[in-house]
Amino acid sequence: MQYAMEELVAEFSNESGIPSQMVIGASGKLAAQITSGAPFAVFVAADTKYPEKLYQNGLCLAPPRVYAHGKLVLWTTRAAIAPNVNILDSKAIEHIAIANPTLAPYGKAAMEFMGNHQLLEKVRHKFVYGESIAQTNQFIVSGSADIGFTAQSVVLYSQLKRLGKWAPLDTSQYTPIAQAVVLLKNTELQEKRAEKFEKFLFSPKAKKILENFGYTVVK
């Protein structure tokens, strides 16, 4: 989400003249910080679980809204490996990087995907868990893990595009990753600005950016 967000936030600041700062982190960590009173105005998550939790705790102005659905890909930076589902249980693969399924939606989707391919028990011992999708990417890019599951928005990011090889995965084999945004209770000025940001996030311009990063958006 980080890379698409950078572009979205830059575009929003440009268009509205509202200077916006982005704090990047795993959804769970940010949610924990918000619960403890971190002064954020908007929470753009990579799933719906944490925004929903914040809303239930009465920290938000309105219920969370889904702004995009993310897709899962297999990614490798090993020259000798071609990314596809069938090689996961082969000997060539020693470590498979995956985001922690209890924390990160892409990790959960990857588990579901492997479960649907009857692979889960065969390859579970190969898993190495990133605490977030960002750390999972580290494992893949550094080559420490032979292959890994990540978000399509990562491999479509211009600076990572030429790094290694990736393959999209059959979207019927996992639940699309719904990503939600919530507006957080803050000062009146911040709340007004946050509303503008949410409006922007659902504008055609923002949808175009999200689509360029491989997200599915509601038309």
Place this chain on the structure above:
Amino acid sequence: MDWNPLFLTFKLALVTTLLLFVVSIPLAYWLAYSKSKGKPILEAIVSLPLVLPPTVLGFYFLVAFSPNNAFGRWLEQWFGVQFVFSFTGLVIASILYSLPFMVHPIQSGLSSISPSLKEAAYVMGKSRWETLTKVLLPNIRPSLLTGVVLAFAHTVGEFGVILMIGGSIPGKTKVASVMIYEEVEALNYDNANFYSGILLVTTFVILVVVYLVNGGYLKRFFK
């Protein structure tokens, strides 16, 4: 409740401390008595982990251990194990990470005992090895204890490096500090509290015991 992460943490700290003890004595001995010009360089290297953020160490380890580069492949072929995502890798990383905590106390212990002790031993015809094991080390017992305990406690508290090269594999590299971090992220504060509480109490008890022993309170108490 899953005791594995706690068990792993203490296993890692124990193995690291044992290996560090063996490595640190010759290193501290050399640093304490050598007059070589290269000494400041080695001293600086030993102290680096004190200054560098664990993320720097973790990042270098991640890159160095990766089978994607020549060094990582060489390591893997030479030792026959992959260091990244393995307990062995965590031990190697922890040894470097906790090195100054073991070396510094021993080094300052050795430099602070009177040279006449060593000289007397030599005059009596004792070898260097005998002088070290029978004269020097017994005389710096408090420093040895401090080194052992600090290295142990520091490894128990290790987080950043392990997070970066461990891969959080249950039973292999998922130590308590990583477990706590993940439980906090998952908003499972009860679990986080459980593991944190155990770590807090254990490390506190260990430190209290060290200060009791080193302060001579126990000796006085039993007199």
